[in-house]
Amino acid sequence: MQSFIQYRKFSLAVRKQVQEDREKAVFCLSPELHIPESLVRDHRRTSLSSSTTCPAENTAEGLERANSATSARTQYSKRHTVGHFLTGIHARDRTTNEGKGGIVFVVNWEGDDDPLNPRNWGVAYRVWVTLIVASIAFVVGAASSTDTGILTQAAAEFGVSEVVESMTTGLYLAGFGVGAVFAGPFSETFGRNAVYISTMVIFMMFIMAAALAPNIGAQLAFRFLAGAFGATPLTCAGGSISDMWPSLEKTFAFPMFAISAFGGPVLGPVIGSYIMNIGTWRWSEWIILIISAFVLGLVVFFQPETFPPLLLQWKAKHLRDETGDHRFRAEIEIMHISLWMRLKIALTRPLKFALEPIVVLMTLYMTVLYIVLFTFLDGYPHIFQKVYKTSQGLTNVIFTVPWVYKITKECFVKQSFVPEVRLWFAMLGAPAIPISLFWMGWTDYASISIWSPIMASVLFGYGLICIFMTAYMYLIDSYEIYAASALTFVTFTRYVTAGGMTVVGVPFYNNMGPHWTLTILGCISLLMVPIPYVFYKYGHIIRRRSQYAVSWN
Template sequence: MQSILQYRRIGLAVKNQLQRDEEKRAATFTSNLGEKPVQQPLPAPQSEAARIALGRALTGILARNRTVPDGGDPRVFVVGWEGKNDPMNPKTLSTAARVRATIIISAIAFVVTAASAIDTAILPQAAAEFGVSQVVESIATGIYLAGFAAGSVFAGPFSETFGRNIVYLVAMIIFMVFVMASALAPNIGAQLTFRFLAGVFGSTPLTCAGGTISDLWGPLEKTYSFPIFAVGGFAGPALGPVIGSYIGVGNIGTWRWTEWITLIMAALVLVIIIFFQIETYPPLLLKWKAQHLRKLTGDDRFRAELEVTESTLWTRLRTSMARPFLFIQEPIIMCITLYLTVLYIVLFTFLDGYTYIFGETYGIGQGLTNVIFAGMFVGMAFISFLVPWVYRKTKNELESNRTETGSHIDPEVRLWYAMLAAPTIPISLFWMGWTANPSISIWSPIIASVFFGYGAICIFVSAYLYIIDSYEIYAASALTFVTVIRYLFAAGMTVVGIPFYRNMGVHWTLTIMACISTLLTPIPYILYRYGHVIRRRSKYAMSNKQ
């Protein structure tokens, strides 16, 4: 709905632009013919000379040549924005409109990531109905994450061909179909198949969200806009078990209601997308503008860059499937991938591990054990207290660089969120591992989970912003690589989580994870100090430091 209205608004804006530039076009045309300027409005240009004059007179239009294999007119008028304040440019929308669009994307991410974790809340009930062990049933979570990894390779190219909104809409509808199929699954094989396919189509916001935020926000504004997205997106795995906490326990439905609730949430978000979400992909918006210009002027040479370039969907798909794995040679990407992978392994093994950390240790029920995941979300919300300070730090960096070398932000400034939180990860894991004891208050490991949530979201935000700023045009491929690797490893570890906690025990399982995270803690500090040196030696990274 919003996309349709947006298309019409662009049409009205094009009409207004033609009227505003009418006098300029008339003056250019009559000057070329040696005539006196005509004062009254001119009709749409009919002669070739008049059309060329119009194409050159319109603001934001670039006349250039192109190679046309089919023998068409090699001259095109490439359509761009009227200027920095073009009202059709997503970056010029009001802050309220851009925040709304960001929150909607965050809501999509919340639903699809909550779906990855909500099934763990009813693991015993689903396993009993299908006649399998809880380890086998836990594959339903792991296979969903594997679907995330597979789908992330395809979502980006489709959004860069057809636009963000249509991909969000179609992917959400198909996601809902497979969630419903999971709810109706007659056996474990059907459930795993449908969960995998739901994960494939649920991966869309995880891949496209970074692009949407880049469409809407400038470099400085991302300091506070990206955390808005991240809190919702990262909260899904933490609040999924909370949502499903008492389902299947007592008289509150069967385990299948976890899927039905996911379906209801997805339907609500789908309605919000239809009625409120705007299209943000600039090349597509310029394509719409070019279509209106062709219709109003009768000149087929008005083209958007998306229509001029000879990059097909298949070409983009081949690139998206091949290029991400070239980043295995990038030290920055490998360090960040390793860091995020460990975080996701810890996060998703918690989905099984909370039963041992809290349920068996303190003798509380299945429902309350899952409610305790809310503590992690509280920690994630604490990032909001860092935003004003990091924003000022980033603004000062921008002003300093504008004075000395132009207007840009060195990517290393994006690491402040991580540097202010990295130590909390090993601290929280050691704390939780060695205070989860019946003789110690249950509030001690709960508070530790708050610190873990705070550290995890800060590292996630820094990692994404740092990659986006460091790799710019290659950022989508770099983020795809990070997404695929972390979800594949998290998928595998989700399945082995139960045996790990059962055989190693809570203390040693969390101690091992804490030790590994301790070894990774220096990464943001090392990148802050030496990142600019590494980027200068990189084939794909952008080097801003002089």
């Protein structure tokens, strides 16, 4: 709905711009450009009674230039003249690889303050749109972990072990990794909204199928497919944030999205656990379906398109319709790249980032943290139900995720911006992960207050939010135009690896116990702590030697 209204706004804005700039185009022409006599005569008649912005319009010099322009016969049409003088239009010849056709009018924004540009929308409206995008991240994230809260009941119904049933989470995450590869090319071809709506509808279909699954095989297959289609809106959501918020404003805008994206997996087990009070385990999927339907309604009725190249493509189409000149083209239209070619690039370019130190280490770090996170969630029944005898529902509510964020605008004002500034909160959060794991692992006794592991959980959530929030912004700022490929590599590797490792979480706790399991996880995460500090100190050197990274300083 909003996209349709937005499309109409572009039409009205283009019509208004053409009408306003047409007179300017007539009267401000240089002598060497010629226009039809009738057009000059019409303009001369109106210019004497109204003011324009042309510097010489009401002077003898201006009239002389107009007369000079009409003195010779010309082959140029009125539409050609308008093409040269419309604000935000750059006239140039096609390059060799852009094919034949001579001159092309490249369509861009009218200026830095063009209200059609998503980055110039009002702050309140951009916050509203960001919250809608964040709701998408929340629901697909919640679906990833909701089954961890009902493992016992689902496994009993299908007659399988809890280890087998835990594969519903692992395969969902693996589907995330696969789906993320295709998200970018589709969103760059069809726009963000088309991807949001179409993939969320398919995602909901497979969530419903998982709720109706007659056996464990069907449930695992449907969960994998739900993950694959759920990854697309989640991946594109980060793109929408970048579409609307410039680097400085992204400092306070991105956490709104990141916290929701992270809060989904955390609250998923809560949904799964408490749903047992009103029905069978299948209601965990039904609730996700209901929430998804609500979010889909928000997207359909209130979410505008934010992808700038597509918006400029709309503008170019309206200019062609308004002027009758087919040479108005958005940059992405000049040299057409098919969807198949975009997919080919998307599938091959991320592989090149396997040699990028920044990408490799950040991928390793976030993969380990995701393994720790989902293994950590698997251990909550062992930690609280078996030790402190809490109920199944209360067990999962205990995992709360605090978010602590302070705007660091002063840092951007006082010094030149470099991507390493993004790592400040990661450096604060990194030590919190191993500390919280060691804390919980060795205070998990019935003789010690339950508030000890609860506070350890709070510290764990704080560390994860700090790291994930800043790591993504650091990669985006470090690679800019190649950020999508870098994030695709990170996302694919993280989810596929984490999906495989989550299956070992249940037997890990059963065989090792929560004390040693959490200790081992703490030791693994401890090895990752130096990564943000190393990049904060030497990141600028690494970026200079990179083929794809941006050297800001």
